[in-house]
Amino acid sequence: MHPNPRMLMAAGLLAASLAACTDTLVEPLVQEQKLLDDRLTLKGRVCTAPANPSGFPVKVVLVIDQSGSMCVSDPPGSQEGTGFCEQVAVVVPPGVTEPARVRALRKLVAQFREQPNVQMSVVPFETNVKNVWPPAATGSRFARPDTTLDTYIGGLQAQLGKGTDYQGAISYAYSLIASDITALSQSNPEVLPRTRYVVVFLTDGTPYPRCSANDNLTVYADPNNPDLTWSDSSSAVEFCNLLDPDSPDNIEGFEVGTDRNQNYQLFSYVRRLMELKDQYNVGDIRMHTVLLFNQQAVRLCGPICQDLYGTYPGVPPGEYPQAAKKIASWLLQRFAEIGNGVYQEFNDTAEINNMGLGALDYSSFASRNVIKTLMVQSLSSVPGVNGREVDSDGDGLPDTVDNTFKLQTNSFIEDSDGDCLDDGFEERRKDQGFKPANDKDARGCDPDSPLSKDCVCRDTDGDGLSQYAENYLQTRAGIIDSDGDGVPDAMEARYGLDAREPNVSGIDTDGDGLPDDQELRAGSDPTRRDKDFFERYGYQYSVTVAEKLGNGSTCYDFSVSNLQMVTPPNRSGMQQGYNLFKVWFAEAPESGVSTDYGVWRAACAWAQYAPPSLRVPLGPDLTLENGDFRRPPDLNEMSEYMQHCVGDAPGATP
Numbered sequence: 208m209h210p211n212p213r214m215l216m217a218a219g220l221l222a223a224s225l226a227a228c229t230d231t232l233v234e235p236l237v238q239e240q241k242l243l244d245d246r247l248t249l250k251g252r253v254c255t256a257p258a259n260p261s262g263f264p265v266k267v268v269l270v271i272d273q274s275g276s277m278c279v280s281d282p283p284g285s286q287e288g289t290g291f292c293e294q295v296a297v298v299v300p301p302g303v304t305e306p307a308r309v310r311a312l313r314k315l316v317a318q319f320r321e322q323p324n325v326q327m328s329v330v331p332f333e334t335n336v337k338n339v340w341p342p343a344a345t346g347s348r349f350a351r352p353d354t355t356l357d358t359y360i361g362g363l364q365a366q367l368g369k370g371t372d373y374q375g376a377i378s379y380a381y382s383l384i385a386s387d388i389t390a391l392s393q394s395n396p397e398v399l400p401r402t403r404y405v406v407v408f409l410t411d412g413t414p415y416p417r418c419s420a421n422d423n424l425t426v427y428a429d430p431n432n433p434d435l436t437w438s439d440s441s442s443a444v445e446f447c448n449l450l451d452p453d454s455p456d457n458i459e460g461f462e463v464g465t466d467r468n469q470n471y472q473l474f475s476y477v478r479r480l481m482e483l484k485d486q487y488n489v490g491d492i493r494m495h496t497v498l499l500f501n502q503q504a505v506r507l508c509g510p511i512c513q514d515l516y517g518t519y520p521g522v523p524p525g526e527y528p529q530a531a532k533k534i535a536s537w538l539l540q541r542f543a544e545i546g547n548g549v550y551q552e553f554n555d556t557a558e559i560n561n562m563g564l565g566a567l568d569y570s571s572f573a574s575r576n577v578i579k580t581l582m583v584q585s586l587s588s589v590p591g592v593n594g595r596e597v598d599s600d601g602d603g604l605p606d607t608v609d610n611t612f613k614l615q616t617n618s619f620i621e622d623s624d625g626d627c628l629d630d631g632f633e634e635r636r637k638d639q640g641f642k643p644a645n646d647k648d649a650r651g652c653d654p655d656s657p658l659s660k661d662c663v664c665r666d667t668d669g670d671g672l673s674q675y676a677e678n679y680l681q682t683r684a685g686i687i688d689s690d691g692d693g694v695p696d697a698m699e700a701r702y703g704l705d706a707r708e709p710n711v712s713g714i715d716t717d718g719d720g721l722p723d724d725q726e727l728r729a730g731s732d733p734t735r736r737d738k739d740f741f742e743r744y745g746y747q748y749s750v751t752v753a754e755k756l757g758n759g760s761t762c763y764d765f766s767v768s769n770l771q772m773v774t775p776p777n778r779s780g781m782q783q784g785y786n787l788f789k790v791w792f793a794e795a796p797e798s799g800v801s802t803d804y805g806v807w808r809a810a811c812a813w814a815q816y817a818p819p820s821l822r823v824p825l826g827p828d829l830t831l832e833n834g835d836f837r838r839p840p841d842l843n844e845m846s847e848y849m850q851h852c853v854g855d856a857p858g859a860t861p
Contacts, residue, residue, distance in 0.1 A: 245773075246823060247788075247814050249583060250766040251831035253769060255576035255794040256806070257759040263490075263571035263796070265325045266349045266387065268380050269315075269564075271308065272410035273331040273363065274371040276515040276726035279508050280411035280501040281306040281559055287363045289517075292367055295508055298806060300560060301432030308499065311361050315564045316352045324571050327352055328383060329359070332376035333368025335459050348387045372458055373414040374468045377476040380406050384480065388487050395830045397686055399489050400803045401572050406480070406494040407564060408542060411501075411514055413535045414468035416443035418461075428470075430530040433537045436469060441518050471540070477545045486544060488691060488802055494546025495567045496539035502528045502554050573681045574798040575759050579805045580693040581767075582728045583746055586787040587771045590732045590740055599775045601787070603631025603701045604643075605774075615644045619778045622812025626651030627664040627673040628699055635703050651675045671697025671808070682706050687839060688793065688805045694727055695807075697789060701726075702734045730770075744771050762833070772816035781857040787848060793834055808836035829854050 278284030278292035282299045284306060286292045297359075313330075317324040319692045329340040334652035340359050341350040358422040372471055384404050391399055417437040419427070428435035437449040447464055448458075477494060484492045504513050505528040516531040519522070536552060543550040553562045586601035596605035602621040609618035609630065616623040616630045623630050625645040633641035633648065640648075647653040652662040653676055664673045672680070682689040682696045689696050692709035699706040704716065704723065706812040719736040726733040729745030751761040772786045790812070793805030810831050815823040831853055841847055849856045 237715050244818070245816055246768070247772055247786075247824075248766060248768040248769065249788060249790060249812055249831060250764075250828055251835070252753055252762055252764050253578075253581070253792050253808075253810075253831070253836055254756070254762040254832055254833045255578065255760045258573055259325050260573040260577050261403060261726045262398065262572065262574040263324055263515065264400070265322070265569055265571050266384075266402065266404050267319070267325060268328045268330060268383060268404070268406045269312070269570060270330045270332065270380050270406060270408045271312075271363065272371060272412075273333045273337075273367050274412070274415070274515075275333075275367045275369055276412055276512070277367055277499075279504050279512060279515070280499050281308055282504075283364060284367050284371075286367045290367075291511075295511055295582060300556060305361075305552075307553075307562050309360055309364055310503050311562050311564045311569050312363075313357070316360070318565050319352050320470075320567070321568070321813045322571075323351075323469055324573070325352075325569060325611075326350055327356070330376065330379055330383070331363060331366065332372060332379070334370035334372055334456055335368075336375055336379045337368070337531065338366060341507040344795065344855050348383055348390075364551040364753060370458065371410065371412055371415040372468065373410075374472050374476070375458060375460070377473060377480075380408075381476050381480045383494070388489060392487055396683060397804045400691070400799050401490050401502055403491040403569075403571060404489065404493075405567070405569055406492075406546065406548075407567060408494060409497040409564075410498070410535070410539070411499040412811055413531055413538070414473070415465060415515075415517075416446050418447035418465065418467035419469070420442065420464060420466045430522060430533050433469060433534050434739055436466075450729055463836065466731060470541075470775060472530055473538070474541065474545060477542050481546060488804075490799055490802070492546075493548045493568070494542055496543045496546075497533055497562075497564065498532075498539050498550075498552040499559050499562070499681035500528075500532045500552065501555055501559055501636075503533060505587040517773045522802075528748060529589075572796055572798045573608070574796045575761060576794045576806075577761055577797045578750065578763055578792070579795040579803065580688075580791060580793040581748065581750055581763070581765055582694075582697060582791050583730070583767045583770065584732060584789045584791065585770070586789055587770070587775055588739060588786070589852055590730060590735075590744070592737075592740070594705070594729075594740075595773050596745055597773045599776050599778060600630075602629045617644075622664075624648075626653060627671075627675045628679075629676075631701060632672075632676055635701070650679050667840065668773075668774070669807075669841070669843055670695045672700060674714070676700065679770070681707060686804050688804055689801055691804045692724070693793065693805070694724065702732065704733065744769065746770055747806075766828075768828075772814055774817050782815070784815045784855045786813070787852070788816045789842070790831065790836075791839075793823060807839055809842050810835040810837070811842055811848055811852035813848075813852050815854050815855065823855050844859050 240334040260296055275286055275291040284292050308487045328349050330336055380553050390786045417440045419436055419438050427438040434607045481492055483489060505516055510794055518527060519530045522530050540550045549567060553559045587598060588595040589598045598605050599618050600621040606618040609616045621629045621645045626648050628648055628651040630643035649658060650658050652664055654661050662694035666673055666689050667684050672683050680700055687695050690707050690709040692711050694711050697705040712722055714723050715724055716733050717736050719738045721738060721741055723733040729741055731737050731741040731745055741812035746767055749766045751764050756760050777783045790810045793807045795805045812829050
């Protein structure tokens with residue numbers, strides 16, 4: 208795949224050090240290693256899940272030229288009555304009852320039936336796009352190839368039309384994919400980095416009609432200069448300028464006297480299609496082009512085919528077919544170059560009869576899952592000036608600040624005013640009108656307010672932000688890491704960083720020489736120059752590959768040391784000195800770890816520290832196992848931490 212450069216820059220947590228999967232992570236160095244009584248190490252093993260191939264969709268759009276010239280290039284074919292195809296004498300190879308493109312489609316469909324993650328859309332076009340599959344009435348943009356598709360493909364050869372409107376066809380393919388991406392970004396955005404969209408554009412000639420808004424240029428395009436503006440197609444002057452508005456052959460959306468099928472218009476749609484990849488963090492989008500050009504059949508067709516393939520001033524009539532082929536080849540190669548795809552051409556009867564579409568790249572991104580992120584977050588302390596400071600409720604404000612007369616917040620209640628916006632969130636944004644105490648904010652939850660009557664707080668993805676905080680920040684309530692940079696949204700939001708832009712590895716917000724991602728992982732403050740704190744108290748990580756299992760999962764041994772414990776005071780249901788640590792783990796496909804949003808799990812650990820005599824555990828570390836990691840929404844409430852964390856939970860029997 209070709210990752211979003213923006214995302215590559217930002218995937219900073221483990222991307223560089225885990226590329227080889229065995230390197231120890233780059234971490235802050237402690238100048239003097241001492242066995243300190245208040246330090247804890249969390250270690251253990253965590254394994255990725257086996258990759259599920261069905262979770263890596265491939266969506267194929269087959270854009271098929273259905274113009275009447277196809278019955279010359281790739282016979283047989285019909286225009287459903289007395290039309291061009293019924294008038295022209297075409298030599299059909301013995302025993303051939305279906306066009307080569309129909310046979311190629313059947314083979315491709317058979318191939319896709321063996322690939323359960325592939326869905327299709329077929330877009331036939333001539334003067335307009337018509338009779339798409341799956342039918343528009345179903346409301347589906349893509350579908351698995353079923354038995355109705357076989358019948359549908361068989362009918363394509365009897366549905367030929369008149370024009371070859373490239374612009375309408377490519378525009379339709381763009382809108383089809385754009386609408387599918389938009390829908391997924393709302394309903395299931397985590398699948399987008401694992402999705403590949405493939406457009407196959409198959410035609411037998413040049414766009415028709417081509418129209419120029421300016422009929423008085425001194426120079427127009429020709430076979431040797433195909434990059435210039437094309438004049439009106441010779442047989443379409445009336446269409447381009449004087450078309451009867453009641454004509455059944457109108458191109459939908461075309462206004463007479465304007466440009467149509469000019470190069471800049473066609474290239475613009477292909478570029479816009481490719482831009483969707485970065486705009487929505489899609490795994491891959493590419494466009495392949497296929498040209499069927501049977502010069503031998505066109506020559507045999509004679510003058511009647513000149514209207515189909517064009518006449519060219521300064522070119523002998525006998526060379527019109529070569530000129531048309533040259534123009535079509537140039538244009539389709541440009542499409543493939545812009546679309547990061549492959550250009551194929553099939554010339555003359557023998558090649559066309561044996562054409563295939565199965566060799567193009569329809570592969571998925573399915574690959575072994577590897578680690579994307581492992582980081583520890585203290586829910587009982589925050590970085591201070593001279594070590595970590597007590598934060599009993601984990602709201603991001605130290606108790607010394609919570610208890611001040613100015614704030615009047617409760618150091619044991621994360622959200623003192625109960626508006627679903629925690630105290631740290633509101634205090635950090637006081638310049639935006641938030642108040643953390645005694646004043647429910649209208650942007651949060653107030654069950655008594657008509658704006659949010661009977662509301663309840665929810666953290667649906669378990670990232671630490673309520674739905675109201677996510678709405679305000681415009682982050683994604685169903686994704687833990689909205690920008691895919693490897694840091695949970697709440698950890699970025701706590702310090703006022705933008706959780707929608709994958710920039711933590713490319714920015715040093717406080718200018719202390721330490722990138723934001725390193726500070727977040729080390730537990731220091733990326734908005735305050737605290738390099739001394741980072742070097743003395745920063746969390747230190749070691750992650751190595753332990754084994755690769757036969758089922759496709761990968762296991763890692765990890766150790767996170769230099770975790771400073773603090774001594775929170777007694778509170779209801781919790782004795783003095785209890786520290787809570789949360790371990791975040793995200794895995795992603797090896798093929799796209801930098802851009803993937805990750806599949807997240809979390810584990811937690813309790814430790815108690817109340818000097819001079821109380822420390823639990825007595826030893827230096829606690830050990831976590833793979834089974835201790837669970838879905839983040841299962842670790843939202845204190846009751847869940849009491850049940851699921853390693854170590855002796857508050858109130859547990861010694």
